[in-house]
Amino acid sequence: MAPDSDKGNSRLEEINQQKALLIQERKQLVAKVRDLDYRIACLSTEYGKIHNAAQPISKLPSDVLHLIFHLFRASDGKVDGSESIPSGAALRRRPEVKLSAICAQWRHACLSFGDLWNTFRTRHPGKHAHERLAAVLQRSGSHPLDLWFDFREVGFHHLPDRFHLLEDCLKHVHRWRRFTIVTDVESPIHYLSERLVETEAPLLEHLTLLPNRAYEFDEVIMTTEEPVTLTGGTPKLTYLCLNDLSAAMFTPSLSTVTDLRLDMTEGIENYWIKWEIFLHILQLPSLTTLSIVGQPFTIPRSHLVSMSGPDDFKPPPVIHMPNLRHLRHASLLGTGFVDLILPNLRAPNLETLILKDLNLPSDKEAYWTNNTNLEPFPKLHTLVLIDFEFFSNLHSSVTSVSDPTKFDLELSRLTSNIKTLVISDGCEVLSKWRTSRTDPFTSGWKNIETLALNVWVSVWERVEHFRTLVRIREDLKTFWLPQVLLDFFSSSSPYSGVYRVGKIIGLIEQDGCRIKGWTRKEEVDSRGCLGPGWPPGSRDNEGVDDPFFFDLFG
Numbered sequence: 001m002a003p004d005s006d007k008g009n010s011r012l013e014e015i016n017q018q019k020a021l022l023i024q025e026r027k028q029l030v031a032k033v034r035d036l037d038y039r040i041a042c043l044s045t046e047y048g049k050i051h052n053a054a055q056p057i058s059k060l061p062s063d064v065l066h067l068i069f070h071l072f073r074a075s076d077g078k079v080d081g082s083e084s085i086p087s088g089a090a091l092r093r094r095p096e097v098k099l100s101a102i103c104a105q106w107r108h109a110c111l112s113f114g115d116l117w118n119t120f121r122t123r124h125p126g127k128h129a130h131e132r133l134a135a136v137l138q139r140s141g142s143h144p145l146d147l148w149f150d151f152r153e154v155g156f157h158h159l160p161d162r163f164h165l166l167e168d169c170l171k172h173v174h175r176w177r178r179f180t181i182v183t184d185v186e187s188p189i190h191y192l193s194e195r196l197v198e199t200e201a202p203l204l205e206h207l208t209l210l211p212n213r214a215y216e217f218d219e220v221i222m223t224t225e226e227p228v229t230l231t232g233g234t235p236k237l238t239y240l241c242l243n244d245l246s247a248a249m250f251t252p253s254l255s256t257v258t259d260l261r262l263d264m265t266e267g268i269e270n271y272w273i274k275w276e277i278f279l280h281i282l283q284l285p286s287l288t289t290l291s292i293v294g295q296p297f298t299i300p301r302s303h304l305v306s307m308s309g310p311d312d313f314k315p316p317p318v319i320h321m322p323n324l325r326h327l328r329h330a331s332l333l334g335t336g337f338v339d340l341i342l343p344n345l346r347a348p349n350l351e352t353l354i355l356k357d358l359n360l361p362s363d364k365e366a367y368w369t370n371n372t373n374l375e376p377f378p379k380l381h382t383l384v385l386i387d388f389e390f391f392s393n394l395h396s397s398v399t400s401v402s403d404p405t406k407f408d409l410e411l412s413r414l415t416s417n418i419k420t421l422v423i424s425d426g427c428e429v430l431s432k433w434r435t436s437r438t439d440p441f442t443s444g445w446k447n448i449e450t451l452a453l454n455v456w457v458s459v460w461e462r463v464e465h466f467r468t469l470v471r472i473r474e475d476l477k478t479f480w481l482p483q484v485l486l487d488f489f490s491s492s493s494p495y496s497g498v499y500r501v502g503k504i505i506g507l508i509e510q511d512g513c514r515i516k517g518w519t520r521k522e523e524v525d526s527r528g529c530l531g532p533g534w535p536p537g538s539r540d541n542e543g544v545d546d547p548f549f550f551d552l553f554g
Helices: 003-053 063-074 095-100 105-110 127-139 164-170 187-195 246-248 275-282 335-344 365-369 390-392 404-414 428-432 457-462 464-471 483-490 497-510
Strands: 119-122 145-150 176-183 204-212 237-244 259-263 289-293 326-330 352-356 382-386 421-423 448-452 477-483 514-518
Touching: 003 105, 063 095, 063 105, 095 105, 119 127, 127 164, 145 164, 164 187, 176 187, 187 204, 187 246, 204 246, 204 514, 275 390, 335 365, 335 404, 365 483, 390 464, 464 497, 477 483, 483 514
Parallel strands: 119 145, 145 176, 176 204, 204 237, 237 259, 259 289, 289 326, 326 352, 352 382, 382 421, 421 448, 448 477, 477 514
Antiparallel strands: none
């Protein structure tokens, strides 16, 4: 072998030896650094304990710390709301998680306060959600549980966890306080209904079950007011939200319910309650708020003018709801509410009434004009009209059994005691309004003190008529308009028609009516019926779609 080759091999071996020594030295240094880091961390922890122990906040009594944690929890995020809580960063932002990361003392305190961990919400059924639920059920101890499941992202497929989330929840039904399921399939509700027939839920206060309907379904009619689930008792149940599908499978006792919401799946009309049963439900003495979408009840032939002869027609009975304070109804296709319910309702304590898409009565003369049961609501304060299509027929030349002009007058008579009138959307006819004794805008609602209009800009082409509307109402003191419209009117060119609108708005104020900018729906009504949630006073709708929602124009 050549001398140069031997020399090269010798150098390679030398390099490998030096490299191995350096690697070994590096490992030792890394180990030493880790040891130093650990010792520094221990010293920092010891320092922190000694330092924190001397601080006044560390000497707070447990009950005071508990109160502070709850105040932070209430102000940080929607603890009672509907936020999505996936795994990862959003989960780490939860108030109880942030508090438990401050220091060892606070973590220990957080984990000892079971009522900080009694809320669970998820849109993502699966392994991570199951692990979080298990932690909530364990850490919450014996405290009441608030559970919220939105399975709509799963669509029409089966739940990926095969009902493991619900299975775990069933073991703690005795602790349920608020329970909500929103889903595109009915199987979760069916799963629960089969397992909760004779069960008791002694702490349950708030129950929402809103499944969607499969495209093929069997029509089910509710024929009894007796509970079909949770027959063991729900003595504290006050809020109940069902639709036609969930009510067919899961109906608890209604005897203690104060707030009842009845929806329709996908806005499809479905008459799913017998008329006699519906009358019984309406007249439950505990009811204080009622929200209805569509016509959920069947109508007896004897109450249908079109199906009965002159001698066979029976006027609908008076419906007594002595404790009802808030009522809202959204029409679909049926006219049962405007025919049989609204004109026959005796609600002496009713304060707010919201009507959306209200249909014309099928026979105004029979159900309204000649109805001896019709009496104004004595304490009605606020009327909200949303998307009233029949307003577009106010000046129609077509005469029908239900003349829209005359029906508007009947409606204004029924609601004549209101102090606040709110009109939103669908009011293009207001641009054609004329002073006349045959429409409610002239002869009706004379005692209102507050008027709020959320209407299209084109309505303001004849804004001078609104000045007349204001001037014929001596008690009208406040006129709410969307703030963006006021800003638009005030910023336009002096030569534009919009500028003229702004000038007339100024004249309205000169007449003694204050114009106010409307930025939040709830600010126009002190009764809370336009607040973020239902029933009035609720913070929000907990992720449940609200069919009465409307945006302010602008």
